[in-house]
Amino acid sequence: MPPLQEIRKKRVCTSCIDELVLKSQVRRGGLREKCSYCGRLRKTFSVSELAEEIDIAFQEHYVRVDDDDDGFGLYAQYALSNDDGLPVVDAIGEAAGITIPIASDIHRVMESGYQSRSAYEIGERTPYDAESHYQRMHPSDRGMREDWDAFGESLPIQLFLNLLGFSESEAG
Incomplete structure (x- = not known):
């Protein structure tokens, strides 16, 4: 498994992203470089840049459904269906329209951004830990x-x- 610093620098091109909003963001603000996943020379974002964009999307449009006490109270009854959600890597892949290898790299970056020594010491789960499951919020x-x-x-x-x-x- 490559070190996190190498993963952060990998480039993802518009051809490797199916989600239209994210793809257009890369087209507008990306750098023309070789994609680390398909090898094409196209507009790209780094894995770190994509992780930031996907983190924002998750905060606005997804909810973590694997906690017993999720803090959402009645909202969850109205906004969510009754399934268990997707494992975090699958949810990232589905949300961004990217392959699992790209989603796995993005997950590593997102997970590292929320890790802290104190959370680790007390056994607290972080938003993107490997056991997390996410579900898209339905408009209410x-x-x-x-x-x-x-x-x-x-x-x-x-x-x-x-x-x-x-x-x-x-x-x-």
């Missing part, structure tokens, strides 16, 4: 429905106050 309209219900409840009161000639600032 729960917040929008709650806002709509609150609006619907306040509407008759606002109409009544307007009929009496009160403005919102005078009534509140």
Whole structure:
């Protein structure tokens, strides 16, 4: 297994990335270099750069589903289906549209970014440790429905106050 510093420097080209948003980011901001995985000369990001982008995507669109106490409470009941998620390397590969060898290298970089001696000493799991499973969050309209219900409840009161000639600032 190559050292982490070598993995960080590897280059991944647009031909090796199927996910359209990530591919367009590499096309816009990447350097034209030889891909470490397919050997083509194309626009590339380093594995480190891809790991940063994928970490952001995971924070916004994925949830770790393997913890007993995941801290999501009721949100998880509405936003997630009932499966066990994908192992972290598979989830990275699926999210970015990349092969498992590339996903494994990106995982090593992501995992190393969250490791700490104190977490290791107390046996605390980190977000991207090898046993982690992730699941894509499904869009939920729960917040929008709650806002709509609150609006619907306040509407008759606002109409009544307007009929009496009160403005919102005078009534509140």
